[in-house]
Amino acid sequence: MRTIVRLENVSKWFGEVVAVNNLTCDLKGGITGFLGPNGAGKTTTLKMINGIIAPNLGRVTVFGEDPWDNMELRKKIGVVFEMGNLYDWMTGEDFVRTMGRLSGLRSEDLDKGVERALKIANLYEAKNRRLKGYSHGMRQKIKISQAIVHDPQILILDEPLGGLDPISRRYISDLIRDWEKEGKDLIMSSHVLHEVEAVAKKIVLLFQGKLLAQGSIEAIRRLIDERPHTIKVKIDKPKEFVKEILEYDFISSVVFLDKDSLIVRTKNPEEFYTVFPQIVANKGFEVEFMGVTDESLEAVFKYLTMRTKRTSM
Amino acid sequence: MSIESLGYKEWEGQKHGRFYKVLSLVDYEVRHAWSSIWVKILIIIAWLPVLIIFLVPVTEISEEGVDRAFYNLVSFTTSITIWLPIMAGLIGGGLIANDKNNKMFSMYFSRPLRREDYIAGKVGGFAVLMSIPTIVPALIIYIVLIGKSDLSLLVFIKKSWLLGAAWLYFILLIALFGSLVLFLSSVVTDSKYAVVGLFTIVILSDLIANLLWLASDNEIYRLGSLTFNLENILAEFLGIDQSTLQLADQQNGGVGGLVSAWKSLVVIVGITSFMSVLTLLRLLSLEEE
Numbered sequence: 001m002r003t004i005v006r007l008e009n010v011s012k013w014f015g016e017v018v019a020v021n022n023l024t025c026d027l028k029g030g031i032t033g034f035l036g037p038n039g040a041g042k043t044t045t046l047k048m049i050n051g052i053i054a055p056n057l058g059r060v061t062v063f064g065e066d067p068w069d070n071m072e073l074r075k076k077i078g079v080v081f082e083m084g085n086l087y088d089w090m091t092g093e094d095f096v097r098t099m100g101r102l103s104g105l106r107s108e109d110l111d112k113g114v115e116r117a118l119k120i121a122n123l124y125e126a127k128n129r130r131l132k133g134y135s136h137g138m139r140q141k142i143k144i145s146q147a148i149v150h151d152p153q154i155l156i157l158d159e160p161l162g163g164l165d166p167i168s169r170r171y172i173s174d175l176i177r178d179w180e181k182e183g184k185d186l187i188m189s190s191h192v193l194h195e196v197e198a199v200a201k202k203i204v205l206l207f208q209g210k211l212l213a214q215g216s217i218e219a220i221r222r223l224i225d226e227r228p229h230t231i232k233v234k235i236d237k238p239k240e241f242v243k244e245i246l247e248y249d250f251i252s253s254v255v256f257l258d259k260d261s262l263i264v265r266t267k268n269p270e271e272f273y274t275v276f277p278q279i280v281a282n283k284g285f286e287v288e289f290m291g292v293t294d295e296s297l298e299a300v301f302k303y304l305t306m307r308t309k310r311t312s313m
Numbered sequence: 314m315s316i317e318s319l320g321y322k323e324w325e326g327q328k329h330g331r332f333y334k335v336l337s338l339v340d341y342e343v344r345h346a347w348s349s350i351w352v353k354i355l356i357i358i359a360w361l362p363v364l365i366i367f368l369v370p371v372t373e374i375s376e377e378g379v380d381r382a383f384y385n386l387v388s389f390t391t392s393i394t395i396w397l398p399i400m401a402g403l404i405g406g407g408l409i410a411n412d413k414n415n416k417m418f419s420m421y422f423s424r425p426l427r428r429e430d431y432i433a434g435k436v437g438g439f440a441v442l443m444s445i446p447t448i449v450p451a452l453i454i455y456i457v458l459i460g461k462s463d464l465s466l467l468v469f470i471k472k473s474w475l476l477g478a479a480w481l482y483f484i485l486l487i488a489l490f491g492s493l494v495l496f497l498s499s500v501v502t503d504s505k506y507a508v509v510g511l512f513t514i515v516i517l518s519d520l521i522a523n524l525l526w527l528a529s530d531n532e533i534y535r536l537g538s539l540t541f542n543l544e545n546i547l548a549e550f551l552g553i554d555q556s557t558l559q560l561a562d563q564q565n566g567g568v569g570g571l572v573s574a575w576k577s578l579v580v581i582v583g584i585t586s587f588m589s590v591l592t593l594l595r596l597l598s599l600e601e602e
Binding site: 050156 | 330333334337338340341345348414415416417418419420421422423424425426427
């Protein structure tokens with residue numbers, strides 16, 4: 001498979017903070033997920049791939065070219081990064097149109113591009129509404145619209161599923177998979193394994209700016225699942241839920257945080273994630289939140305770091 | 314709706330060049346500023362002289378009347394020393410600061426948009442907005458005067474240098490405040506600090522220059538005051554009798570010997586150039602963390 005992005009001994013620092021530390025990896029075509037806790041260097045790496053920022057050391061190439069200040073290359077890339085509410089006064093269509101114009105689209109092509117991008121993001125009906133009135137999910141989708149208005153070859157999504165409701169999450173996950181089916185490439189970041197796992201086949205694991213592991217989702221999952229996870233659950237009948245879940249021997253402990261939130265510690269997250277929906281469906285529980293805690297992910301990464309060190313000794 | 318069902322395929326059409334992108338950015342900035350009620354209010358205030366000229370029935374205008382109308386317009390714009398920095402601050406304060414605060418650099422620079430084009434778009438947007446209460450009213454007043462007076466067109470052609478001088482002055486004004494506010498906007502993340510910074514510069518320059526001048530009786534210190542320099546240049550551009558200002562100086566306790574307007578011009582152009590270079594260097598090296 002062709003290499004679309006190559007990072008060779010790349011380092012980037014901001015003042016005294018080292019965001020990316022001697023990172024070397026190749027990204028092949030298709031969907032690749034950058035996984036790591038907050039501060040792992042995911043966003044910085046994505047920005048270097050896009051050529052928004054330049055590495056202090058090392059070399060980044062995209063399709064064999066240096067992306068820094070490379071206007072021709074940028075025409076092939078669409079990005080979604082975190083952004084504020086500066087555009088709230090605009091309508092959805094106006095926003096996508098403005099971004100299309102900044103990408104250099106001409107009038108007729110611009111009209112077509114805007115229409116198509118809005119339809120892909122399922123926002124065509126809401127195109128005349130101001131962004132101020134958009135929900136979080138709609139905002140995320142309009143950001144994807146502006147990123148694809150100029151038909152890029154690679155789509156870069158920074159935490160595209162973070163904080164989304166299940167319907168929006170599913171829609172964007174489908175959109176990501178459809179993108180790949182079109183023969184296009186996508187790089188996304190997340191700090192939640194299950195988000196990346198749902199769409200990506202290849203994962204790059206980052207921790208404290210360093211490459212921890214790279215490979216297929218199965219290989220990475222095996223590595224991560226060797227370590228116990230702590231999962232936060234907010235549910236309507238917590239006592240009944242605990243009674244049910246403690247029946248399984250892969251549960252190490254359960255701790256109540258408050259009257260409806262609890263932390264479940266499991267030796268085998270894979271089994272937990274299989275059993276959990278079954279229990280919820282069978283017993284009719286209502287789940288408000290379920291997700292791995294940042295501390296848990298941090299612990300997993302620390303464990304993997306130590307494991308890597310031990311292996312290399 | 315999925316991508317497949319829309320027959321998604323890579324677009325291979327032509328794309329516009331850099332100038333178009335700069336224009337798009339200018340267009341965005343103008344519309345963005347226009348969405349603020351305060352900008353609208355300030356622009357309406359700036360257009361009051363035009364409305365007055367429209368409303369007051371003027372049937373006989375002498376050549377001196379044309380001079381006076383122009384002087385009134387330009388002095389209105391500049392003598393209210395609070396007004397122009399507010400306008401510049403309100404429009405320019407957030408131009409870069411808001412982008413930084415809202416992490417918009419990624420949105421802009423992930424596209425085929427050069428930093429130079431971004432800067433040109435920001436400057437262009439500021440210039441267009443600032444020309445609405447300055448350059449445009451000057452033109453309209455001139456046209457209204459032609460339409461309302463009984464003077465021959467030749468008189469107005471002869472006096473057209475007034476329009477040119479007013480425009481030149483406004484361009485200088487826009488460039489000065491633009492360079493100052495854009496630099497301030499590039500170093501803060503909250504636009505209100507840029508506005509406060511601009512005010513501080515204007516007021517402090519005036520205060521310190523006047524104190525030094527009064528303490529030393531040396532006219533050269535007056536060159537430190539932005540407002541003095543602007544008024545000095547305005548008088549020179551519009552051919553206003555300097556002795557009037559000299560007399561006013563003496564009545565205010567000054568020594569009355571005025572500093573050459575060309576020295577003021579050098580100071581203003583120098584400050585503008587220096588701040589422009591600083592802003593340019595700052596923006597070219599600016600990175601979003």
